[in-house]
Amino acid sequence: MPPSASLLDIKYLSVAVRLQGRQIDIVDRVNLGLARDRTLAIVGESGSGKSMLAMSIVRLLGDAKRFAVSGKIHFDGKELLGLPEARMREIRGRDISVIFQDSLNALNPVVPIGRQIEEAISRIGTSSREAGRREMLRLLDEVKIPSPERRALSYPHELSGGMRQRVMIAMALASKPRLIIADEPTTSLDVTIQSQILSLLRDVRRENGMSMIFISHNLGAVAAIADDVAVMYAGQIVETGTAEDILSVPRHPYTRDLLLATPRIDRPGELRPIPGVVPRFDSMPFACRFAPRCRGAREVCTQKPPAPAEFRSSTDQQARCFFPAGERHVATA
Amino acid sequence: MKYVSTVMAAVLFAGMQSIAPAPAEAEQILRVGIHGSEAGSFDPSMSAETIDNILTAWMYGGLVRFPPGTIDPSKIEPDLAESWTHSDDGLVWTFKLRPNVAFHHGYGKLTAEDVVYSLKRASNPKTSIFASDFAAFDKVEAPDPATVQITLKHRVPSLLAIVTAQRGALIISKKADEETKGEYSKKPIGTGPFQFEEYKAKQFVRLSANADYYRGKPKIDQIFYRYIPSNESRDLAFRAGELDLFYGRKEQKWAERMKSTPGIIIDVFGPGELRLINLNESMKPLDDIRVRQAIAHAINHEQFVKFVGADVVADNPSVVPIGYLGYTKDVPRFKFDVAKAKQLLKEAGYPNGLTLKVLGSNRSFVEPYQLLQAQLAKAGINMDLQLIEHPAWHSQIRKDLSPIVVYTAARFPIADIFLTQFFHSDSAIGQPRAVTNFSHCKAGDKDIDAARVETDPEKQLKYWHEAQRKIIADVCAIPLFDEQQVWGQSNKLDLGYKLEASISFGPMITEKTTFK
């Protein structure tokens, strides 16, 4: 797939935060591309910067004064970083939607959910209130919420976590966007509900011909839904590739260790933790950021940073490592 | 922010627009500001409050009255009675009523029956708080509709004083009282120049001119009598032109400050309210006359007058307010002499001075208390002053709980009443007929009693003078000064008489009162 087909193209994107007078990069020179009609998962543990990366795309980082975003974000031929806020608001209302993690807090507690969805519909210029309402009910139906008429009047706290997440999805679909960013959408849900929501996300993405950025720390969820995967560690992307490649033949030691550290039902005996902890942002290792925890680290790993992994095409697997594992059997042994 | 202030301005502006100024009227409206917060009672025999008495004085007449602006008992003139006579023994008094006096609001003509009814009502403790003033009455009768006859049990110093138009002696309509079944205050009907129209609770009383007033139709058409307890508010309301006449403050500072207000006249008038330092003779150590004398010597009168203000007080050496029938200036006075005071204390057995626990009211006289404290301290008398709430103070001093009681009072301007209430042993605290004899004084008893029944006015005066001298010599009380009434009025208001004193403690509004 040629790069021009990319819906979203991110180049050298950095997000810095001001902390006690110092600029600290939480996202460090990320390069990423998202093809049309595909799901890209950004995987990483908490604090890896994956949510920051995603929120900087839609400029929803919260207190704008505290963050400095640099680099380039090309979305469908437009450069998003330079856009004035009013234009950016248009993009958010029409082209890119976000599904947030904590659905209880992400929905306005004092407004019925139907109204909250209608509000999102109103942005795309639906002719009348009645049409907006019909569309809202259709969306509720699309996300498989039973008896939408009645549910539209419910308040968020009256719904279960799964139902709320469905509402979030309906809201994200309302503007018929081309890109959906789903930020840990199943994290606080039970496994059975997680399975339902993942399946719903997969279906609506396909049916509406959208692209999706799926952010998660759960490798199982990623495996279930992603076409491509970017693994983040300590603010950097350390490995990119197709889901199949990354999960079966991880090349970066972090990806490999992460897979081995995940408790699995089918392989109960193989649990192997990653030693140490994620470094803090104010004391990042200068060279390879994973080196202090890496079992295969050599001298060079602590002397200079490896070249960044760059996502070029979905068939291309890259790892930000001096000594990436080369062969399939190495990882799965 | 800009938006907020715009909205604010708009709302304020809109508010003002909706409020068109009241149309100017040709009517003469007198707006009075008084210091109380609400009316007590419009029933003249049910309220001793100044704020009520001032008002009732405009609404009612009595058999006789003081000419407006004075309270000289020798100038008492006819009011509802045209003339009067009395029997030789002074026990039977006959009054001829003025014909064609009408009660307000069509309650008919005044008859002797109304007068009899009013006076009987005023002497009945169930319907009157002034009943004791009428204790000497034996009978009140109406031999004919135009004649009232009063028979006394014994001689009194001056019967006319008792029936002078004020408080309980004001004449009400019998019919009105019977109609209201004991709640007369709701429908006060009198014969005075102004008649009651309405009372807006805690706000104002509205009076209107009594067109049929027997001295002529009043020039003022309406009176708003407004209750404004806050001193500052009355001052400001006057400055804003919302009042024509208002109760001032008995303070030099206030008088001086207000003088600069354009269009104001400060009225200072009688009766003075005498401020007395009552010393309780029944308690140690004040039971020793030397201690009382020491206190008297320790007091610097000059300093006191200066402190409170020469414009609003008058120095008074006697124990009766200035100008009362029977008053005399010719009394012994203790010179300000600290050394003498100390000497006396030493003789009394207090070489190192002594301490007195004194209760004071938090509402009045707070600053002068401190001056008194300072003066006494120089003579070695430590006054341990405890200021308490006014109502509490009133009840405490009526239980002999304070050896020194600083008290301010005015009474009907005849020496007898003041002397009896404050210095006759019958009125001493703890007695069945106790009034305000806080000092348990008995030095003047004989002279007060003698004066009461004396027929010869000259001799009567002598008894009263003697009583004052004896009381002062015994140091039952130390007089400080007379506190005058202080009011402010617009210079456009013409009261129609010279205001020297007023029995109601407030200016009389008569038929002649008008705006210039």
Added chain:
Amino acid sequence: MIRFILGRLLSTIPTVFFAASAVFFCARILPGDPAIAILGDAASQEAINTLREKLGLDQPLMTQYGHFLTGVLRGDLGNSMVSGHSVVAEVADVFPYTLELTIFAIGFGVLFGVPLGIVAALRSDRLPDYVARVISLVGLSCPAFFIGICFILAFSIYWPIFPVIGSGDVVGQAGHLKALIPPGITLGITFLAFVARSARTSVMEVLPEQFVRTARMKGIDETKVILGHVLRNALLPIITVSGLYFGILLGNAVITEVIFTRPGLGKLIIGALNSRDYVLLQGLTIIYCVIVVVVGLATDLISACVDPRLKLT
């Protein structure tokens, strides 16, 4: 709902009972005698005793208490010792004045305080915020009597727009509103400061909430985000503090009523205290209790309307 309201009202009966009993005994422990207050200084002991008898003050304390309680149970708050009118009538006379005053003050405070607080929160640590903070500081730190006098000096003496005194009843209905504005603003300005401050705080608290981000995600106007999402959620604490503030407002109303010479509950209670009008005091306590309860109830009902998460239990 009705059950809830009834339950709440029922549950206040003990509170009212204890408050009234406390006032009953406290008033009688305080030195001071209503008879003296009524009759004046010159009254003889005889007259005082007669009146005490008439007022029932000569009876044993517990007997008086019994009378009081049975009266309250019958819904009879008794007659004022001073004026002789029934307490209910006395209150009914002046209550509308206090009510209109407090409503005006609350309206004024909310109308200007909420926008002020919002603007301050949105422009925090910038000029509008400082202006709002200064207004709040002035409103909260200046006692009502000071503000009142300043108001009179400015708008009645210097620019004679408003009357100094009274409820405006003297000059008729138009004057009524005019007379309400100065005391209303005086009373309301502290409330405004209070509301502005709590609005600022609660808006600041709501702003970083995730649903605000969700609203922005939808791409709707910032104004709609603020009014439709932030404010609705920020309203709840504002309503709560306003309800709590109501008690303070009633207290401040006393001072305001005195300065502006308005009739009202505040003036009534001061008068009752000074003249030791026990019956009126007791009655007023009960009425104040009921007012506070009703306001609390109203606050809860409004809160429940604003926030569906609150259940009325």
Added chain:
Amino acid sequence: MSPLLDVRNLRKSFAVSRSFLAPKRYVRAIDLVNLSVERGEAVGLIGESGCGKSTVARCIMGLIRADAGEILLEGKSLSEARRRRNTRAHERLQMVFQDPYSSLNPRMNIEAILTEPYRIQGKLSVREMRERIVRLLEEVSLPSDSLSKYPQHFSGGQRQRISIARALALRPSLIVADEPLSALDVSVQAQIILLMKKLQKVHELGFLLISHDLGVVRSFCTRVAVMYLGRIVEEGTAQQVLDDPRHPYTVALREASLPPDISARDRLNKIQGEIPSALDPPLGCHFHPRCPRAMARCKSEVPGWSVLPDGRRVACHLYPQAAAPSATQSDKG
């Protein structure tokens, strides 16, 4: 010999009043639970949120009082011990909580946190306490300079180690761990699992692990009980229950637990619906509305226990029931 922990016929309901004066309604959080843990055995209690598993833990810990049933620790009744204020029984039983952030007092340093149990017990001298806590730190692999630090200086994993050290202080025989890993990152989860495994072996500790993560339970536990809406539906060894589940609910759980490989894609959305409210549970088998194999009798009859040939117990009508209808599973409405 009696089991280490024996929970017999436990029941617990919570009163919910909907409005003032309205009749109270009851949520049956624990319908009827029998459970045992042997010495040195790790038992997993799994189920979706709202199934009552945390209530079981809180009943065991005495944090709430059960309505009925008996809890025996080492053969002695815990409720009896609590009534007599016998703290000895309590010392043998410790808990590790889910949230390592709020379960440690931020105003106490680690030394204070760890010595607290000793100080309450009041048997040891200051020096002995010091020795003990240094040894505790070693056991949970925390650096020895940690003592003077405060909880906020530690990462989530380290805090959970502190929690475990505190639980170990009084040498308990049983640790109840309520979702001890769910707040941790994957790489750290594995560390804690291995730590718990080590402690289990060294001290012959019994563990009751409450978790919704089947992978974690499979990696750590030897025996598993599956709970659904207040009842245990399947119980057996971890291998039996998780590798070859028999109860349809366990099967659904197993399906919904996504492995981090591409096979996850085929496992989505195998179970429909959400767990019903315990306020109004379905009649018969609680699971029947979601069960793909539900039969007519499931709607009315509460299934009794079936003991399968491999020794596990299943409460499902699909399996032949024990001769007498079990007294332990009945719906007393």
